[in-house]
Amino acid sequence: MEFLADFFLRFLVQFQSPTLGFLIGGMLIAALGSNLKIPSAIYQFIVFMLLMKIGLNGGIEIREANLLAMALPAFFSVLIGVVIVWLGIFIFGLLPGVNKADGFATAGLFGAVSASTLAVAIVMLEEEGIGFEAWAPALYPFMDIPALILAIVLASIHEKKKAGGSEVKVEVWQIVKESLRGSALSALLLGLALGLFTKSEPILTSFYEPLFRGFLSILMLIMGMEAYDRIKELRSVAHWYAIYAGIAPLIHGFIAFGLGYIAHVLVGFSPGGVIILAVIASSNSDISGPPTLRAGIPSANPSAYIGASTSVGTPVSIAVGIPLFIALAQLVFDL
Amino acid sequence: MEFLADFFLRFLVQFQSPTLGFLIGGMLIAALGSNLKIPSAIYQFIVFMLLMKIGLNGGIEIREANLLAMALPAFFSVLIGVVIVWLGIFIFGLLPGVNKADGFATAGLFGAVSASTLAVAIVMLEEEGIGFEAWAPALYPFMDIPALILAIVLASIHEKKKAGGSEVKVEVWQIVKESLRGSALSALLLGLALGLFTKSEPILTSFYEPLFRGFLSILMLIMGMEAYDRIKELRSVAHWYAIYAGIAPLIHGFIAFGLGYIAHVLVGFSPGGVIILAVIASSNSDISGPPTLRAGIPSANPSAYIGASTSVGTPVSIAVGIPLFIALAQLVFDL
Amino acid sequence: MEFLADFFLRFLVQFQSPTLGFLIGGMLIAALGSNLKIPSAIYQFIVFMLLMKIGLNGGIEIREANLLAMALPAFFSVLIGVVIVWLGIFIFGLLPGVNKADGFATAGLFGAVSASTLAVAIVMLEEEGIGFEAWAPALYPFMDIPALILAIVLASIHEKKKAGGSEVKVEVWQIVKESLRGSALSALLLGLALGLFTKSEPILTSFYEPLFRGFLSILMLIMGMEAYDRIKELRSVAHWYAIYAGIAPLIHGFIAFGLGYIAHVLVGFSPGGVIILAVIASSNSDISGPPTLRAGIPSANPSAYIGASTSVGTPVSIAVGIPLFIALAQLVFDL
Amino acid sequence: MEHHPEDTTMTFHKAKKVVIVAEKIIASKIAAVIEEQGGKGYTVVQAGGKGEHGSHYTSERAAVVDDFSTVRIEVVVADREVAERISKKVVEKYFDKYSGIVYLMDVEIIRTTKFSPKS
Amino acid sequence: MEHHPEDTTMTFHKAKKVVIVAEKIIASKIAAVIEEQGGKGYTVVQAGGKGEHGSHYTSERAAVVDDFSTVRIEVVVADREVAERISKKVVEKYFDKYSGIVYLMDVEIIRTTKFSPKS
Amino acid sequence: MEHHPEDTTMTFHKAKKVVIVAEKIIASKIAAVIEEQGGKGYTVVQAGGKGEHGSHYTSERAAVVDDFSTVRIEVVVADREVAERISKKVVEKYFDKYSGIVYLMDVEIIRTTKFSPKS
């Protein structure tokens, strides 16, 4: 009971967070037909800045971290990515009126990870004063890549079978490369490397860090506007996608929270790390996932999976998921 | 005499203000044929950042403001917007060689408000240490929207009459909506709402505020370059537009200053607020006004009204108007 | 020996500098096929910000500088620009398989100056705590313009002779104007003027300065990516360009260092100033030079000179040249 | 999946293309005219240029009034009638007051159903 | 340099142009098809528009998924055969799954060697 | 204002279009040639592409040397002579040294005066 009260309080308070405020504000002005637009160049730059900051930060702190402790959470990340995709495909298989290919792609997108959602979680944890392992954001690719690969591989097998072919050859390595080359993962990994190998503290604290929250606020505004704009696309497809997108992020987060808890007990994974793990599981890819899936599962209709993710999944995992997992952690770990 | 001396001193000193320096610098390098260009995406982002900062700031401080005090200044703002348009149309009606539609549109543009000029005024007041009501920048739409509506409505009536039609139906609500949806007003109002309803102080002070003056300097550079570039367009139309654009901003500012003074006496409107009111009256719309008028009075020639505003009106209201109204306030209110 | 040891130490340490790290990181991710891209608008804005900062800074400090002291270094700058171009043309004349026009253009580009390399040098000197004359960055145009003019004039004479014409008329003044109007020099000179004539300290310290290093890091990333991307173009032309581009920057730097030393002895030119002089000589133009040469020597193949400069010359002058000249100065001037 | 039996029979059919250059500000209205008159799709690119009414910049460079830059819209239709209707309607409705041009061209298409009104 | 003896003999030759509007994500694959089928060059512009599969925004405005905006590719070839091969191959390989259109046009060129396969 | 008596008589007239793809750096010179030879207007779009002289990126992505990206210029003229003159002049003056292509197309226009030299 106390947990529920705590959660609702936190939930209500979070609506006063400017981060969420900008997200909702973006939806609102889009709904009111505003002509405000943030140019594409600015959006791309903001995403770069956020990921570079997360990467540099991680890289700098990883220097003195015990990376062995990362093994189990990394393994769990892979596991979660795989489970989410299986689960998604299974669920969509049960639903009527859902195109097979669309189901594979949507499951893959929800198994993959959103850099923006991760950035919001980091800000929220900082605001709450909850620490986490410096390498926790680096769990991102461990969940993202297996999820995308699995979804594409299964879709290809399915397609081949349907076409009557017998031998199935999917270029897994190709998908891994594509993922790592995507603009989001590239920026994150480049930041990690620069943080690890160069004396980048001054540039991090004087440039990337002070701009982080501000740029995140603008990113939320953009995502809010886009969430609204894509609702009509979502309407043109089966409503199952919207329902899945509203519930799955929370279930995925809970699964990850559970595994994170096990890692806490076994190898001392921090409460903040558990929250990060839950959030990345709960998140669904917005930058790199869609083009990878469009290329990998071309027969899937992008309106279905992008609409579900942008208009429902991401707002839910940011506005409901993050405060929920923080409240849960405060209860469980007695923070 | 002392007032004149004070004004000229202030006027000369202001040429050392970097804000004005960037404006003049922009004109100069455009005149010298420089290839320097600030990309469109950056310009749009800068305008967004400035308006968001003004909005957030206003929203935060309005929380504990007595909004009743805003009633009279807001009413005066509407009145000023209407008077400027009537006056403009009357003047252009007297001038030979001026196309009717062009006169309506120019009057409307000079009745409307420039967000950039408002931003300069805010910086100048801060530099002079003159305070103003937090809600003063929110007077903007109260003057802007009625001016645009009146100009478009009168132009439509005129057109209909000319075409021999009898019943005149102008969609006023449509124009109001268009204005509020324009990128400038959207950003300002969104900022106000976020400032009012979210805990946005940290993001304001850590991000939007520190970048304000710097971005304003770049905006001035862009406006200076554009002012020069459009002079040749202005030359292609009757020179009355240039003459109007050189004088009207100051007259409009004086009218507003007078009404602001009355509000000072009646409801204690602050001297800084009076200056803001004079500056927004003196300013002429650069971002939202032109497209609204292009759509609303399609038969007017954009070279006439945009040339007059960009090349003459805005430089005059920034470089002459603002220091003039500050000097006047210092004399009148004995600051 | 001690010098060599010192240099190698410094050289190795510099690989930990984030500035160089971003350059190498950019090459690396381009080589790995990353899809990360920094939008063109951001690149143009960053270049503007860096040059405006250098200009404002120079302008502010020049106010109380003794400009007479600038005479000799400025004269040497002109001399160096001219010598580099003559030398380059002489060398390319000896090499087999090198198109004449390409040789002129490449020599001109390496005589001209890179604003980005200059920005890196300024940051490195600040990090090392080595002071320099405020006007030192203003030596840029004294070397840049004569080099471009000479290369274009000589190429035109050569072309005319080949075509059998006798009278040769090259519009030198046209080339000077084109150079000064280029976006890089415009921004630098505008900054200088604003720094000199307006009270721009607050805006410099609150906006342009804090963003300087951060933006430089992103510029290095862009230049690294572009360096890699253009290697294949370079491969399509004679390999002499690459060899020249690898060696010439260091030779040019040494020549300038020698002349700078003479200026040190004669008029007290500071050690930091000598380093700046060596770096601008070592640098090769990346922003304004290429379009000026494309217009001035249209028969030259841009892949030759741009490839040589972007893929080899600039990385060498930044990663090898700058630490080399700093180490040399520390030895020579006993810093 | 690589080979379709009907590929060998892919043939080209005569069709018409309408090209419209107009101010960005009326782009959505022109799109409405296109759909209204039976166009099934259109392609838009950002443009600049010069004409009777002076220069229009491309929106690449900062311009205080971005909305006055132009767009180039092209519509491919299977039926000449539809092309003519679109052209005339646009000229009639907008080009006495707004800048712009319209012209028609001959094209050859493969998949005719993509370019015919939903009948 | 201003005057070439052959200028007076510059004549125009019939040739074909293929226009392809497609999702940016497959642009490089389409470029490969063009080169494979004998196209010697192509011009690409960023586009937006509307068709069967809904609207595609231009990439000017921030869109979380930029790669789904479209490009307009045009290829001029001296030989009708090549133009037809490119068109058919693109339709066959991509347009059952990806959005897009292809059409052909007549053009006249001066320098024919620029548009003929390297034979 | 919605109805013009001459609408019903709007007819289409044969005309020519010149398309030029060239380096941005000479765009303004090409515009001068167009006006000099009698073109009354032109439309420019930012382009990228590939040809004999390698790839040109679109200016969307940061390139240290932006001026080498290309533009696509199109000019509609009522008179075939003018179109030919523009094409030849551009090829003659620029295309031995700069990258680029030119081609002509047939178009049909409504308002012929917009496309005829101010005579």
Ligand SMILES: Nc1ncnc2c1ncn2[C@@H]1O[C@H](COP(=O)(O)O)[C@@H](O)[C@H]1O
């Ligand atoms: N003759 C022409 N050829 C190609 N484009 C043209 C021509 N005339 C006008 N345009 C385009 O149409 C726009 C508006 O033309 P106008 O209404 O004549 O000012 C110009 O900015 C050009 O982009």
Ligand SMILES: Nc1ncnc2c1ncn2[C@@H]1O[C@H](COP(=O)(O)O)[C@@H](O)[C@H]1O
């Ligand atoms: N009839 C048409 N005329 C011109 N462009 C079209 C047409 N139909 C489709 N397109 C373009 O092709 C893209 C994809 O079309 P679709 O596959 O029909 O969705 C659209 O976004 C348009 O840019």
Ligand SMILES: Nc1ncnc2c1ncn2[C@@H]1O[C@H](COP(=O)(O)O)[C@@H](O)[C@H]1O
């Ligand atoms: N065959 C072609 N079809 C369409 N565009 C071409 C063709 N050849 C060249 N281009 C365009 O013209 C530009 C310069 O061509 P080039 O001079 O051949 O390098 C290229 O970047 C392309 O945009």
Ligand code: NA
């Ligand atoms: Na996920």
Ligand code: NA
């Ligand atoms: Na006004």
Ligand code: NA
């Ligand atoms: Na040099």
